[in-house]
Amino acid sequence: MVGFKLSLPASSANIGPGFDSAGIALNRYLTLQVFENDKWEFEHNSHLLPSFTDYKDHFIYQIAKRLADRHNKSLPACRVKIDSEIPLARGLGSSASAVIAGIELANQLCCLSLTPEDKLAFGTEIEGHPDNVAAVLFGGFVITVKTPKNEIDYFQLPALNLDIVVYIPTFELKTEDARKVLPKSYSRKEAATASGISNLVMASLISGNFELAGRMMEQDLFHEPYRAELIPNYQFIKQAAKNAGAYGTVISGAGPTMISIVPKGTGETTANHIQSLLPDYQVEALMVDTNGLQIKLAAE
Structure with missing residues (x-):
């Protein structure tokens, strides 16, 4: 059976005074392997992932369903194998990686054809600020801002030595x-x-x-x-x-x-x-x- 794999980096935000606006992607990863299935199943392959009892309670599923519902789409059932190198609640962007994973899961399964800017906007809506989600999406060192007009702009710094x-x-x-x-x-x-x-x-x-x-x-x-x-x-x-x-x-x-x-x-x-x-x-x-x-x- 052929499916798809998502890889999402860890991230660090703020970098000191870049409060809620600066983020940097790091080479620890959240990975999802997604395959068609007759029912929803999540398989965790890392002790760093949170426990869950029902697939409807799974954070990544909830993000995907929320986005699918917004586009009046239904998520087809899948088996999702998840691994993670990103510790929870440590300041390394575990939540942002999971949010972007849910967004991309819905994007792929429902053929939404979202632009990177679409994903950034929805991720920011969930996270409250764009710093980590922008780093996860684009990689590198990213400076972001959500303007008073609710527009989100970003700038990716050149590679840093x-x-x-x-x-x-x-x-x-x-x-x-x-x-x-x-x-x-x-x-x-x-x-x-x-x-x-x-x-x-x-x-x-x-x-x-x-x-x-x-x-x-x-x-x-x-x-x-x-x-x-x-x-x-x-x-x-x-x-x-x-x-x-x-x-x-x-x-x-x-x-x-x-x-x-x-x-x-x-x-x-x-x-x-x-x-x-x-x-x-x-x-x-x-x-x-x-x-x-x-x-x-x-x-x-």
Whole structure:
């Protein structure tokens, strides 16, 4: 039986001051193999996936059905084999990958012919902001904005000559809990300074001035000062990474994972060194995924 396979990268959002607007795709993946079937079945092949009892409760199915219903289509029954390398509630975009998986599942099964912009708009509607979903869709480092007119625009940065190191703890931190500690508003002075810092990060990344980018990443005013208290070893990881030569270290998404940008070719050495200091963490050198969502034929 011939079906199709979806591959969706993990992602990290914010990258310091790019709050709710900057996302970067990483080479850990959620994968789905989809085959025709006489009834709906979901098969989980990873301990990182959440449990479920009925297919109607499955998050990916719910997203697919919601999109199919919007287009007045019926989802044909399928058997879906799912594997994942993306831990839940760690700040590595597990929700965004699942959302885009559900969107693409409906797109393929119902022949919706959605454009990338259509997928981005629906994903943003579900997630509330476009940073992670844009990275999952397009790959690379993507800057996004949802304008007051509810239009979503994005810009994909050129390939960055960097390595990435992530520090994944064993504990979870729900995004809603991490949002509760944020202020409801910022003064004009705070907003102007925070915006300027974000502008400098993006401009310096594009120009290749990674020292400036790293320094500015660590001066965020939008969310890091408030979330730092929720993350054990926050200061320790930042200092250890800096001692090892990292340009900058910030919270990945809402946390509790942290992420560093480091000079090209030093990721493995940095990860191995800090792993020895944090044996309870999973410290790993990752690469930027430049492909985003991938769709291929799959033979059972």
